[in-house]
Amino acid sequence: MINLEGDGFEWFNYYWTEFIEWFLAAPLIAQILVIIGIVTIIVLTIVLVYYIAKGICLLLTYIGKGIYKLFKALSTAVEGKTEEKEQSQQIHYVQAVEPRPVVQKTPQITKTNTNALGKAHFCTECGVKFPEKVMSSLDSRGFAFCQQCGSKSEINQVQISI
Numbered sequence: 001m002i003n004l005e006g007d008g009f010e011w012f013n014y015y016w017t018e019f020i021e022w023f024l025a026a027p028l029i030a031q032i033l034v035i036i037g038i039v040t041i042i043v044l045t046i047v048l049v050y051y052i053a054k055g056i057c058l059l060l061t062y063i064g065k066g067i068y069k070l071f072k073a074l075s076t077a078v079e080g081k082t083e084e085k086e087q088s089q090q091i092h093y094v095q096a097v098e099p100r101p102v103v104q105k106t107p108q109i110t111k112t113n114t115n116a117l118g119k120a121h122f123c124t125e126c127g128v129k130f131p132e133k134v135m136s137s138l139d140s141r142g143f144a145f146c147q148q149c150g151s152k153s154e155i156n157q158v159q160i161s162i
């Protein structure tokens with residue numbers, strides 16, 4: 001009737017039907033006790049699985065924290081060496097930056113140029129005030145032609161005239 005060399009389900013099914021037959025035939029108190037026992041086993045299994053999972057999680061976090069602390073300690077040990085290098089590099093950097101005030105002299109030159117542009121220039125022939133377009137060409141080329149009379153004005157002549 002029952003093939004014992006079959007798969008596990010057939011084996012389980014046989015004992016399950018045997019159990020059901022016994023359970024239905026058993027008195028009510030035995031049925032209740034069996035149900036209570038099964039429920040208790042299920043609840044205990046759930047609780048056990050929960051605590052095992054919690055324990056594994058805690059263990060993993062502790063391992064993670066331990067690894068993190070280890071890496072942090074290693075990194076700080078490495079950073080201690082690199083910080084010394086960085087400090088020496090910063091000193092070099094500051095030394096490299098120091099000549100910059102010499103470079104800042106160029107804006108001062110442009111300031112004098114803007115001052116020259118700010119001055120009003122007039123034509124030496126007709127006395128008309130030069131517009132900004134003529135002023136810029138006067139500053140860049142050193143000479144410009146008056147828009148009114150067409151005479152050539154050089155920057156030195158204008159400065160002398162003022």
Ligand SMILES: [Zn+2]
Pocket residue numbers: 123124125126127128146147148149150151
């Ligand atoms: Zn003119």
